[in-house]
Amino acid sequence: MDKIDRDIIDLLRQDARLSYRELGERVHLSANAVAERVRRLQASGTVRGFHASVDPAALGLSLEALIDVKMRSGITAEHFEAVIQTIPGIVEATLLTGSFDYMLRTACADQQDLVRLIEALRERAGVQETYSRLILRAVPVKGRW
Numbered sequence: 001m002d003k004i005d006r007d008i009i010d011l012l013r014q015d016a017r018l019s020y021r022e023l024g025e026r027v028h029l030s031a032n033a034v035a036e037r038v039r040r041l042q043a044s045g046t047v048r049g050f051h052a053s054v055d056p057a058a059l060g061l062s063l064e065a066l067i068d069v070k071m072r073s074g075i076t077a078e079h080f081e082a083v084i085q086t087i088p089g090i091v092e093a094t095l096l097t098g099s100f101d102y103m104l105r106t107a108c109a110d111q112q113d114l115v116r117l118i119e120a121l122r123e124r125a126g127v128q129e130t131y132s133r134l135i136l137r138a139v140p141v142k143g144r145w
Helices: 003-014 020-027 031-043 077-084 111-124
Strands: 063-071 090-095 102-108 127-134
Antiparallel strands (some): 063 127
């Protein structure tokens, strides 16, 4: 991976809808050369996909939280990960080291919706303990990879 690949990745992180022509103009390559580089980045797994960034509040999900979860003894990661796919409001799950097993990013309509989600984790996903923090504001960081 060279500087041009890194510049293409940075540009795509800022706006994944840029055309190959626009990308090419910004990194001083032809559209075809940029398209080939993007295909190579995708094939190697460096670029995993292109996604829409959606504001949960616009969907009526104005209460976002991070929930650290500790599993009950005997509950596998595979079981937990399968069950959370069926619980509405879980946006992302990250497997951790340390005192807790996972950190969940959630988006809920209100406090009662968050309580419902936590109860579902305990009842269906084998969660023993939770530690929740409300997200007040998320600030995107435009760092380089």
